[in-house]
Amino acid sequence: xxxxIDLYRWFADPAQWSGDSGIPARLAEHVHYSAxxxxxxxxxxxxxxxxxxxxxVGGFATTSLANFARALPTIGVLFLVVLFAGIGLVxxxxxxxxxxxxxxxxxxxxxxxxxxxxxxxxxxxxxMRGRQVLLRLELPVATPLILIGVRTAAVQVVATATIAAYVxxxxxxxxxxxxxxxxxxxxxxxxxxxxxALAVVTTLLFAGLRGLLVAPGLRAxxxxxx
Amino acid sequence: MSAAETAHAGTAAxxxxxxxxxWGVDNWSRPxxxxxxxxxxxxxxxxxxxxxxxxxxxxxxxLGLACARWTRLYPPVLTGVNVLYAVPSIALFFLxxxxxxxxxxxxxxPLSLYTLVILLPNVVDGxxxxxxxxxxxxxxxxxxxxxxxxxVEMPVAVPVIIAGLRVASVATISMVSVASLxxxxxxxxxxxxxxxxxxxxxxxVVGILLTVALALVTDAVLVLAQRRLTPxxxxxxxxxxxxxxxxxxx
Amino acid sequence: xITFEGASKHYPDGTVAVDGLDLTVETGxxxxxxxxxxxxxxxxxxxxxxMVEPTGGTVRIDGRDVRDQxxxxxxxxxxxxxxxxxxxxxxxxxxxxxxxxxxxGWRRAKARARAAELMELVGLQPAQARRYPHQLSGGQQxxxxxARALAADPPVLLMDEPFSAVDPVVRTTLQDELxxxxxELHKTIVFVTHDIDEAVxxxxxxxxxxxxxxxxxxxxxxxxxxxxxxxFVESFIGYxxxxxxxxxxxxxxxxxxxxxxxxxxxxxxxxxxxxxxHGSPWVLVVSAEHMPLGWVGTEQLARVPAGVPLGDLDxxxxxxxxxxxxDSLRAAxxxxxxxxxxLAVGVDDDGRVVGVVSQDDLGTxxxxxxx
Numbered sequence: 001x002x003x004x005i006d007l008y009r010w011f012a013d014p015a016q017w018s019g020d021s022g023i024p025a026r027l028a029e030h031v032h033y034s035a036x037x038x039x040x041x042x043x044x045x046x047x048x049x050x051x052x053x054x055x056x057v058g059g060f061a062t063t064s065l066a067n068f069a070r071a072l073p074t075i076g077v078l079f080l081v082v083l084f085a086g087i088g089l090v091x092x093x094x095x096x097x098x099x100x101x102x103x104x105x106x107x108x109x110x111x112x113x114x115x116x117x118x119x120x121x122x123x124x125x126x127x128m129r130g131r132q133v134l135l136r137l138e139l140p141v142a143t144p145l146i147l148i149g150v151r152t153a154a155v156q157v158v159a160t161a162t163i164a165a166y167v168x169x170x171x172x173x174x175x176x177x178x179x180x181x182x183x184x185x186x187x188x189x190x191x192x193x194x195x196x197a198l199a200v201v202t203t204l205l206f207a208g209l210r211g212l213l214v215a216p217g218l219r220a221x222x223x224x225x226x
Numbered sequence: 227m228s229a230a231e232t233a234h235a236g237t238a239a240x241x242x243x244x245x246x247x248x249w250g251v252d253n254w255s256r257p258x259x260x261x262x263x264x265x266x267x268x269x270x271x272x273x274x275x276x277x278x279x280x281x282x283x284x285x286x287x288x289l290g291l292a293c294a295r296w297t298r299l300y301p302p303v304l305t306g307v308n309v310l311y312a313v314p315s316i317a318l319f320f321l322x323x324x325x326x327x328x329x330x331x332x333x334x335x336p337l338s339l340y341t342l343v344i345l346l347p348n349v350v351d352g353x354x355x356x357x358x359x360x361x362x363x364x365x366x367x368x369x370x371x372x373x374x375x376x377x378v379e380m381p382v383a384v385p386v387i388i389a390g391l392r393v394a395s396v397a398t399i400s401m402v403s404v405a406s407l408x409x410x411x412x413x414x415x416x417x418x419x420x421x422x423x424x425x426x427x428x429x430x431v432v433g434i435l436l437t438v439a440l441a442l443v444t445d446a447v448l449v450l451a452q453r454r455l456t457p458x459x460x461x462x463x464x465x466x467x468x469x470x471x472x473x474x475x476x
Numbered sequence: 477x478i479t480f481e482g483a484s485k486h487y488p489d490g491t492v493a494v495d496g497l498d499l500t501v502e503t504g505x506x507x508x509x510x511x512x513x514x515x516x517x518x519x520x521x522x523x524x525x526x527m528v529e530p531t532g533g534t535v536r537i538d539g540r541d542v543r544d545q546x547x548x549x550x551x552x553x554x555x556x557x558x559x560x561x562x563x564x565x566x567x568x569x570x571x572x573x574x575x576x577x578x579x580x581g582w583r584r585a586k587a588r589a590r591a592a593e594l595m596e597l598v599g600l601q602p603a604q605a606r607r608y609p610h611q612l613s614g615g616q617q618x619x620x621x622x623a624r625a626l627a628a629d630p631p632v633l634l635m636d637e638p639f640s641a642v643d644p645v646v647r648t649t650l651q652d653e654l655x656x657x658x659x660e661l662h663k664t665i666v667f668v669t670h671d672i673d674e675a676v677x678x679x680x681x682x683x684x685x686x687x688x689x690x691x692x693x694x695x696x697x698x699x700x701x702x703x704x705x706x707x708f709v710e711s712f713i714g715y716x717x718x719x720x721x722x723x724x725x726x727x728x729x730x731x732x733x734x735x736x737x738x739x740x741x742x743x744x745x746x747x748x749x750x751x752x753x754h755g756s757p758w759v760l761v762v763s764a765e766h767m768p769l770g771w772v773g774t775e776q777l778a779r780v781p782a783g784v785p786l787g788d789l790d791x792x793x794x795x796x797x798x799x800x801x802x803d804s805l806r807a808a809x810x811x812x813x814x815x816x817x818x819l820a821v822g823v824d825d826d827g828r829v830v831g832v833v834s835q836d837d838l839g840t841x842x843x844x845x846x847x
Contacts (some may be wrong), residue, residue: 070396071441073403075414076434079422083430122562125527125634126576126624127552140566155312162314166407176317185324192317199312215566217608 006186007193021174023194030171030198033089034161037096038154045101046146049108053142054134062109066102074099074160082167092164099160100153107149111142144214151206158199162191172198249428253420264416268436270330271412275399275440278334282341282394289342290349291375300350311343315401319408333405340401341394348390352383381456388452392445399441403433413437477503478524478632478664482533485519485689493519494689496533501681503538503631506658506665508679510672512712516689517668521634524666525554537632552576555625555633555663560641561617563609569595569620570605576628587627594623599653615646622654626661635667639674651677672713676701676720684709698724722806725845727798730808730838732822732831739764740787747786748777758817760794761786766828768794771817797821800830805842812838 010016016023052058074095081091115138123133162173175191178184210219255263293300318336326332356379364378403414411418413433421430478501485493494516501507509517522528523535526547535542542550563572573591578584595605598619609617618638625633639647651674658665669675675682676697684700686692686708693705701721704710710717736756738747740763751759751774759777761769770791780789795815798807800822812820812835819832 067396067442067445068438070393071400071438073400073414073417073434073437075403075406075411076417076430076437079417080427080430080434082422083425083427116562118558118560118562119564121527122556122558122564125525125551125556125558127548127550127579129548132579137564141564155308159312159314162316163404166316173314173316176314176320180320185321188317188320192313192321195314195317196309196312200309203308215608217568217610218566 003185003189007189010186010190021170026170026172026174027194027198029164029169030158030161030173030195033092033096033164033169033171034154034157034198036089037093037100037157037161038150040093041097041100041104041153042150044097045104046108049105049146050112050134050139050142053109053112054130054138056113059109059113062105066106069098070102072098075163075166078163078167087168089169091167092161092169095163096157096161100157103152103156104146104149107145107152108142111145111149112138114145115141140215141218144210144218147206147210147213151203154202154206155199158202159195162195246428246431250432253429253432262420264413264432264436267413267416267433268440270410271399271402271414271437271440274330274333274337274402274405274410274412275395275444277330278337278398278402279341279391279395281334281338282345282398283391285338286342286345286349290346290353293346293350294353304346307339307342307346310339315340315404316407319405319410323408328409330410332408333402333410337398337401337405341398344394344397345387345390348386349383352386352390353379355386356382384456385452388448388455392448395444395448396441399444400437403437413440477501477538478666479536479539480520480523480533481536483520483523483530483535484532485516485523485528486531492516492689493528494523494530497689497691499683499691499694501664501666503664504662505680506667506678507681507683508667508669508675509683509685510669510675510679510712511685511692512670512687514687515685517670517683517685518636519689520685521636521666521668524632524634525551525556527551552580552628553630553632555628555630557618557621557625557633557635557638559637560614561609561621561638563617563620563624565609567608568605569600569607569609569612572609572620573623573627575624580628590627591623594626595620597626597657598623613646614642615650618642618650619653622657626663631664633663633665635665637668637670640669640671647674654678673720676723684712719806719809722809722842723804725805725842727800727803727805727808727822729805729845730800730822730833730841732800732833733837734831736760736819736832737762737829738786739766740769741785743782744777744780744784744786744789745782748774748780751777758819759786760817760819760821760829760832761789761791762829768797768821768823768827768829770794771815771819773817792816794821797823797827797829799823799825801825805838805845808833809838809842 019025049062052062077098078091078095081094085091112134119137119141120133123137128136161171162176164171165173165177172191172194175194176188179187179189179191250264253264255265260266289303293303315336318339319332322332322335326335360378360382361374364374369377403411403417405411406414406418409415413436416429416436417433421427421433480497480499483497484495486495487493497516497520499520509520511517519528523530524537524542526542529543563569564575567575570588570591573594574582574584574587577587577590582590592602592605595602600616600619600623604612604616609620612620618641621638625635639650642650655678667675667678679697681694682697682700683694684692692712693700693709695703698721700709701713701717701724704713704717714720735754736751736758737760738750740761747759751757757774758771759774760771763769769787770793772786772789772791776789793816796811798811798820801824808820808822812818812833815821817832819834820838821832822830824830
């Protein structure tokens with residue numbers, strides 16, 4: 001119980017809510033790295049997955065690449081890039097991109113591959129060209145699965161962006177790393193609560209995004225399929 | 227770039243590769259420090275990962291059975307597992323310290339809990355995948371609930387569960403390294419203590435490569451295991467590929 | 477007119493899908509490609525819109541080689557209906573139908589107006605326009621599929637087993653609708669099915685394919701049923717082809733008899749006298765308006781006390797009737813076989829009894845037309 005009271009006091013302390021090491025600043029930093037990594041990963045993985053899914057070429061290579069990237073130890077990538085590029089945003093974003101690419105890539109590829117052959121047949125039979133088949137059929141039908149991939153990546157990125165603190169960049173990880181260094185359990189817990197809260201908000205954000213981006217005809221269909 | 231420069235760059239790259247390899251060979255085991263060579267790190271890495279996956283599976287199976295049986299249990303349990311998954315691993319490792327100290331349980335407990343986010347949905351989906359007519363045929367032939375589970379539902383679920391196990395093991399093997407921050411990371415120790423703290427790239431590269439290799443070998447073993455366990459699924463290539471590939475589909 | 481000249485599809489692995497097909501599809505008629513699986517009927521259909529490229533020979537539409545045209549442009553000018561419709565799940569019914577007009581660059585409002593017209597044409601309610609495909613039944617989805625294929629008013633319509641995934645009752649309704657549409661629109665329809673009954677029902681001409689992608693016979697349906705060219709076609713059509721062939725001969729040729737038909741006020745003994753006079757075992761009782769009421773046996777009439785009107789007796793149900801003006805000999809035969817009296821009741825368009833036909837009379841009529 002004491003720990004909950006301590007936690008409440010920690011959050012209630014006005015000093016916690018201002019300045020460079022206050023919660024708003026740390027949160028903004030955290031969101032900044034996470035969003036940057038997610039946007040970069042999506043910019044790489046979604047077009048690549050659409051391409052391999054649409055053409056059917058490189059499916060094995062895609063899955064292998066994703067498996068390889070998934071196996072990369074995040075702190076290994078982080079520290080290696082630090083050695084070459086120095087402390088800063090670059091190693092953090094590199095490590096997070098390596099983490100986020102596999103789920104987005106695999107889900108995009110599978111989403112497009114998973115479009116029923118008869119739909120593709122109908123699209124071509126009505127006179128759609130390759131690009132029209134991709135943009136008017138495959139992309140919209142794959143969107144639910146792509147969004148799930150990006151959401152999975154986003155939650156992992158938000159949780160893992162705490163490592164940024166380890167290479168001297170800010171973010172909510174500072175509370176955890178500094179708390180450990182000072183043996184301040186409350187601070188560590190506070191940081192963790194903030195990260196979990198951010199992850200939950202991220203999940204909710206994707207639920208909203210789903211409402212915006214997924215055609216109603218697919219929403220009901222996938223809801224009943226899941 | 228002139229030919230000479232290209233050649234020089236090529237030589238430098240080659241020197242770097244041989245340097246990394248040489249470091250790996252030299253440090254495979256260190257007779258003076260039996261805990262600190264590559265080999266003991268690798269062994270610890272495997273132990274941490276495999277024990278965590280094993281515990282995760284041992285938790286996911288009964289939990290999944292319960293969730294498949296009492297479907298109202300599933301959404302709250304799944305939400306709980308997902309929230310747990312969002313807790314940063316560093317934080318969980320640190321928070322374990324007061325309870326488990328520097329024993330390997332500090333790494334194993336959080337890692338096992340993380341595997342649930344992948345294993346639990348796969349167990350539930352696998353059990354639900356049994357076609358209704360198959361289930362009814364089993365009931366009609368006089369199978370009791372337990373025998374039906376063992377003889378009918380589990381075999382159908384096995385490919386899906388192994389697909390989850392593949393993703394979970396790759397993720398866990400990669401995540402073990404983070405435990406190096408509490409002094410437990412297996413190959414992560416190589417990356418952190420030998421590499422990062424000494425600003426030396428060879429141990430980091432060796433650590434990364436061995437982690438990836440371990441993950442891929444484990445994955446391959448699981449693929450073989452699945453083929454041995456479920457020979458009937460072999461011809462059904464599409465379903466296997468589909469079950470193995472998308473992540474976070476839940 | 478669509479012409480196949482030596483069209484072949486040989487795959488690199490040695491499979492022969494279609495082998496040297498020579499065939500002409502008439503403009504404005506429905507041509508059905510029928511055959512067992514692996515007979516190349518779908519491959520042949522898909523050569524027309526270049527979904528399959530022939531490895532030999534040519535396919536021409538109105539004299540023009542389809543390979544001279546850009547495939548996407550060609551396909552937009554040919555309607556295409558496939559099994560289970562293949563509707564886009566992320567688009568409403570209206571937008572599904574508007575697909576090809578939009579590809580052709582029509583303005584959205586015009587494309588949607590056209591789509592709404594087509595919904596009415598294929599018998600869909602305007603309220604269904606904003607629905608999504610998964611909210612429709614299989615039969616409704618297939619109607620949308622037909623509407624989508626017709627949206628840009630293409631002269632040619634390719635239909636690849638469009639009705640095979642719906643239940644028999646819905647299938648019959650859809651077939652009737654297609655016949656009705658075709659009377660109105662006169663498209664050049666190429667229809668693929670593995671169901672010979674569907675082929676006979678819909679086709680003006682039927683092409684029977686045999687395994688290995690060879691055309692076995694190309695004929696009008698009645699000729700196909702009368703004179704199958706070989707044992708394969710004969711067995712594919714089925715052993716009851718003789719009976720099915722009767723669908724092509726009108727019941728008009730029959731002369732229904734009125735002498736065993738009595739209204740319900742007739743006294744039993746009078747009816748008995750007349751019926752026994754020409755040895756008829758059954759009489760048909762009708763209402764004052766000549767609507768059929770039921771059968772009664774002459775044996776039973778003999779036992780009825782004098783003065784009882786026929787209407788007061790227990791009548792056997794009259795079963796099926798056939799329309800003397802519009803039905804075929806097959807319908808008349810069916811009515812006779814299913815009737816408890818073994819006699820077919822012939823009615824006019826309003827359902828009034830014209831007369832009854834005995835199986836002997838039917839036999840004579842069938843004999844005379846099929847010989």
